[in-house]
Amino acid sequence: PTSARVKVAVRCRPFNQREKDRGAKLIIDMNGAMTTIQNPETPNEEPKKFTFDFSYWSHDGYTEKDDGYLEANPGSKYSSQRRVFDDLGQGVLDNAFKGFNCSLFAYGQTGSGKSYSMVGYGNNKGIVPITCDELFKAIEAGDKATKYEVTFSMLEIYNEQVRDLLSKDNPKGGLQVRQNPKLGLFYVVGLKKVAVGSYAEIDKRTQEGTANRTVASTNMNATSSRAHTVVTITFDQISKNEAGEETKKSSVINLVDLAGSERADSTGATGDRLKEGANINKSLSALGNVISALADLSSGGKKKVMVPYRDSVLTKLLQNALGGNSKTVMIAALSPADINYDETLSTLRYADRAKKIKNKAVVNENPLD
Numbered sequence: 001p002t003s004a005r006v007k008v009a010v011r012c013r014p015f016n017q018r019e020k021d022r023g024a025k026l027i028i029d030m031n032g033a034m035t036t037i038q039n040p041e042t043p044n045e046e047p048k049k050f051t052f053d054f055s056y057w058s059h060d061g062y063t064e065k066d067d068g069y070l071e072a073n074p075g076s077k078y079s080s081q082r083r084v085f086d087d088l089g090q091g092v093l094d095n096a097f098k099g100f101n102c103s104l105f106a107y108g109q110t111g112s113g114k115s116y117s118m119v120g121y122g123n124n125k126g127i128v129p130i131t132c133d134e135l136f137k138a139i140e141a142g143d144k145a146t147k148y149e150v151t152f153s154m155l156e157i158y159n160e161q162v163r164d165l166l167s168k169d170n171p172k173g174g175l176q177v178r179q180n181p182k183l184g185l186f187y188v189v190g191l192k193k194v195a196v197g198s199y200a201e202i203d204k205r206t207q208e209g210t211a212n213r214t215v216a217s218t219n220m221n222a223t224s225s226r227a228h229t230v231v232t233i234t235f236d237q238i239s240k241n242e243a244g245e246e247t248k249k250s251s252v253i254n255l256v257d258l259a260g261s262e263r264a265d266s267t268g269a270t271g272d273r274l275k276e277g278a279n280i281n282k283s284l285s286a287l288g289n290v291i292s293a294l295a296d297l298s299s300g301g302k303k304k305v306m307v308p309y310r311d312s313v314l315t316k317l318l319q320n321a322l323g324g325n326s327k328t329v330m331i332a333a334l335s336p337a338d339i340n341y342d343e344t345l346s347t348l349r350y351a352d353r354a355k356k357i358k359n360k361a362v363v364n365e366n367p368l369d
């Protein structure tokens, strides 16, 4: 197995209308690999510094084209959707073709730009659709003697319950999550997994799944989902090796758009919303605990660390993505504004811990039986 760190990217979006209306000040800066954040209450103190594998400045320096696409101005440090795909999405594709499992997940408070980076809006397509599009382009240009098989599934975790987004009739209380006794991995019982033969089919399925999402509004962002959305693509390549035996190379690609990381009280939630917030925090704090435990393990300080994967549905399903057999990338989405200082700092700290995790990815290649 090749031991590799989880790669971490940060991305800072433009001011939104609410921030503009409140005369928000810019507290994030990026220079090379370094991201700094200024505490607005102590403007004379040095800003806090962080370094990440990829730093995407998408706050300013762009022009909106006629079709709505945001393009970098010549000489500006603006990172476009294409640029983010070229680093992160292309990496996922390359690894998938080699037979590695891959995971890409987006973390950050509601409205920070997670869905923009992952899925995108309008002509500003995100990493997920571009990666799916490029996957089929690569298959078409690929080896004609190889048989390619792609499947697609989409689920959401909402209040610690799993809903199949490709299904119209989900059982009350959600689908069950069980552990495979042989592999030790958790899976969702009865989740729909559809074969797809083109990008258009994936696009259609994604729209179907998106329409089935649980959407609840909060003060923070009226259209934002309060659920974790997980898209899983399996990619198999069946070919003959030099000895003439059929072998199968397999890759599982997990694409995760996490629910907002903010504490429930900062969104003005009450009643049912608050319960949701508490559960969302349960999954996300479990994720935080898993990341901390894995970071401790990887830094070698502590020998016996229990990694509490079982504490939430999210961490059960992300077990391989975190500390397991997967090449993993996390993208942390940042608000540029002083009014979000606390949440943005906590996102940066979360991301800083995640980059310490080492995974042990192996090529999944086996003879066909």
Ligand code: ADP
Binding pocket: 011, 012, 013, 014, 016, 058, 070, 108, 109, 110, 111, 112, 113, 114, 115, 116, 117, 121, 221, 224, 333
């Ligand atoms: P989240 O999924 O984290 O709740 P969104 O991705 O929906 O947040 O982003 C919130 C708003 O900010 C959207 O209107 C989106 O278009 C805008 N936005 C986010 N990131 C960017 C970016 N990199 N460039 C331009 N606009 C962005």
Ligand code: MG
Binding pocket: 114, 115, 116, 224, 225, 257
């Ligand atoms: Mg979103």
